[in-house]
Amino acid sequence: MAYVRSPFVTNQNRPLEQPIEFDHRHHAGDEQIDCRYCHFSVEKSPSAGIPSTTVCMSCHAQVWNKSPYLTLVRQAYFTDQPIPWVRVHNLPDFVYFNHAIHVAKGVGCVTCHGRVDQMAAIEQTAPLTMQWCLDCHRNPQPNLRPQEFITSLTWQPPEKKDEAAALGQKLAEQYDVHSRTSCSTCHR
């Protein structure tokens, strides 16, 4: 069992090559663009949303509009052909994860996706095993954060344990968090 839960099997820490060298370090790190600017449906849909080419071009029509890195993006835009991104966080087909409810209840992006602002190519940091999901569903409070920091990649809970616990408690009440562990919550 140790083997099947090892990062090797769960595909952790393995940056994947994408069709375009998109760098989150630059966009989410240097430029401090909010996650929701591109992943626009994260608050209202099961899927966080992969940005359409028009979203890329909304900036890159003006900035870096001649950069050779972006040739493929411009090509995709002008030929109206989508960019086939490689999926990094891939849950089995019988798991139905919903972004909207997690974000609404105070689970931040970084909790599951890690410090994307430090990744040259996106890699999976969390194991995404059922055990890992359940750990949080059974005790969500340590992973809650205030809504205003939901997309913050650097927010940390208070250092003192009792303060952090108090904050978790307060947020769980405030956001009415009822994390569920019934099978049909995720498997349908």
Added chain:
Amino acid sequence: MPSLKPKLDGATMKDTPTSFALPVVSDKAEATPAHDHAHDVVGDALDHAAAHSDASESGYGRTYWRSLEEKLGKPEYLEESRPEFPEGADLPPTGVARREFMQLLGASLALAGATACSTRPVDERMVPYTRTPPELVPGNPLHYASGMTFGGHTSGLLITAREGRPIKVEGNPQHPVNLGAAGPFEQAFLLSLYDPQRARVLRYRKEPRSLRTFGEELVAGLGRAVTENGGGRVRFLTEPNTSPVLDHLRSRIQQRMPNARFHSYTSVTQDAASEGTRTVFGQPATPLYDFSKADVILSLDADFLESRPANLAYARAFAQRRDPGEGNLNRLYVAEPRFTITGGMADHRLRVKSQEVLAIAAAIASRVGGAAAGLAGAAAAKAQLNEAHTRWVDAVAADLRAAGARTAVVAGERQPAIVHALAAAINVALGNVGQTVRFVPSATAETTSAAGLRGLVDEIKNGAVDTLVITAWNPIYRAPVDLGLRDLLDPATNPNRSKLTVIYSSLFEDETSAYADWFIPAAHELEYWSDGRSMDGTVTVVQPLIQPLFNGVSTPELLALFLGEPYRTSYQILRDFWRGRAVAGTDFETAWETWVSVGIVPDTATAAIAGTPNVDAARALVDAYTPPAAGELEVNFVADYKVYDGQFANLSWLQELPDPISKMTWDNAAYLSPTTAARLKLEPGDVATLKYGGRTLDVPVWIIPGTADDVVVLPLGYGRMGLHETVAKEVGFNANLVRTANAPWFDGGATLEKTRRTHKFALTQHHWRMENRPLALDMTVAAFRAEQEKEKTKGSTVLARVRGDLEGANLLPDFKYEDYKWAMAIDLARCTGCAACVVACQSENNIPVVGKEQVSRSREMQWLRIDRYFTGDELNNPEMVMQPVACVHCEKAPCEYVCPVNATVHSDEGLNDMVYNRCVGTRYCSNNCPYKVRRFNYLHYTADKTPTQKMLMNPDVTVRNRGVMEKCTYCVQRIERVRIKARVEKRPIFEKELQTACQQTCPTQAIVFGTLSDPNAQVTKDHNDERAYKLLHELGTKPRTAHLIRLRNPNPALVPPKPAEGQPAEGGH
């Protein structure tokens, strides 16, 4: 290596390669030692239980049975269906020898080893939009109003789309006929959109051509025709047309070609009703009923709860009046030749030959008297009332008279015009017009019957036609045989054929396309813009959901080609037409946007005819009426409940749907009454030769109690022979081969002769039966009140058994439910058994189709089944009860504690969850389920889906693999989606926003779903209703689904004398 995957996608299992052949299950199981009764412990126990059970318990004086064999306790029945699962249900899919099996096992183990290294596919791609449509949020569904046209009427639909793929059809709640409901055809409509067998090539003879070439050649040819003779040699054969935009196109074609002619044809035509009412009202009219106001209803061979086009609205209003909570029950009388869905709802049903209906109508009309008396007298002289029917007729007429203007008389489309005139006359005489009935001008003015095609046939025969454009569905298959359309269009048999160019447009290459010169693949109705009227005239805007998948050409665009104008899309055609009709100075844009989003054009319903009816004018019909041949058997043609007249035959959901009455799948049969079958010495499954009108046809026979004696019923729509419709191909027999234009619905003089062959049917009626226990309950109002009185003193055996205090406590611990408590209630008084819910469930939950052979092994996968029980001791003339049963989500579920891998577990809201990825397929749960609602994927039924079929799948529901148990989930994906929406918005779930698929589509609102934690929810009220009971309550499983007892409202004058006391009542074996 033999494949473990069956041939699928609805193709019948017959073309399975031999390597995959299963050991044949014989009709009569060989008496192997294992099944020897002397050693059959379970059998002995059952025998013992049956012998020692309290007779009054099982049926409280009523007898419930599901088939004749069961009723009669025939040995075949007992032997074949004694085991819980049919013989062979647990056989492996191939006859693999053990060694081969080990090889297979080895291979799959090796594969498992190979895949364990990377449990997740690394290279899965995510393809975003280049431009996300503004209304769309990926992952969330969108709903669009649209419509479906068949038989000339358009019903309003609401289509759910996911990322541009339509995945589910619902009724449009704003549509006056649909009222949010959709029937089986509408539900399965979607399947034809994605059907990989749809035609994709536009061709001239055998050469593929482009639409442009077709248009150019057409324009050139038509140009000549127009100048020479005004299109005098051009003929169109279309579906009945009620669409305003198509009507406009047609009138413009007529302007260009004044001598061209349009003919319409459909199998189930409303011509008789139009003709009958025309004589009374002076113009073709359609009666529209308001059953909510009718206390007494008489149906003269009218299956108004199921026959199109207005049945959904009728069923809603009718069922409302079957619920004692909504006021006094109505009373339904039905006279009909075979059991229909409407007949099953009847309080008093008279089984008569179709030709006797006229005499009954006349007799009732003369007893009602008043305005109807004159016409009735004339009609009665033509048709003699059968002595045996007098008592029934007297009672019905008296009841109708007593209720006065709160009655309704309905005549069926199978009956001749004179019966419709008589029905109108009775309605007039009783004062119903304006109360329960209103007459509106017919939506289709033209004739649409086969007789109307005679002129066209003669013209083609005489070589008077150059161009025949066919947009009607498959006339060669569905036109009666005596028109000889096939011979007419076959160059080998018609010398004038070479002068004729046949242009045919259809979704499939079918029987007709084989004789077409130009074949144009049609666009599916969800691929183009159009409009259409419903029965009451309301216009629905038919909106496309998707670009044509297979290069189909839409009907408006095809007709527009005949105008010789520049090409316009169907959207432009439709919009230009409505813009042209807009009142000047009004804001068309806003209005148009509203119509498209709501789905209907407001204020388009037709006004009722104001003139005074002249009943006596209908005497001409009496004089014109020639009674059908008497003697021998009466042959009856009926539209099928599953495939209609054959146009839905390629939809595997419908082929596998058990027929509501016979529970037959993947077949049709000649239905006979038990008496007639006994007289002809025919057994179910015998093949007999039907001789009628000088033609013969071999038909397999099935016996259905409740069929009139000396009647043989032939459902239309089977025996399809089109090359490319492989689902429909060679399923059943084609009744059109003995059907004539003169007698499209019934005629006497048929004979049946037994042959030595037999036919194996796949019926679901014995599957999943429940031994000897009160399950589907129905009582008369009086009997129910009496039982209620007895219940107060704990004296009612039956109510005690289904809802009394339990003696032994169930040892399972109680669960605590803190929040929602999901529950369902099914009202048997409302349920007609139409099976719309079964198809809705199949569509919503990605339920596979398994094919005829698998069904005969009891491996059907539908999560929701409708049990049809006959009740009563009279073998030939029973009553009927329908009972939908899906997983009842027991609070103390027997399935849960036998699962060795915890694959079926209890949720904190009372759902009995099924975890597919845990299931290892022991099937213990199914064994232990007393309701027999669990379905097992014996084979990989979802393998080999084509790309378009994958588009149909609901992305919110797992597509199950082989070896996995599945069952009703109460549509948990809908619960979770609504829950998340509500939780994000920090509010509780509203009752109205959460509906299960079966509930949403139910025309009669028989199914209610909600949470018991809300005391005001309808489901809580239903659970506390006086009629509520729990299925197998005595087991202590505490089901979350309650059923409501069906109440009957018999006329005291017709109640049969009580059977002698002490007569044993056989329980529902």
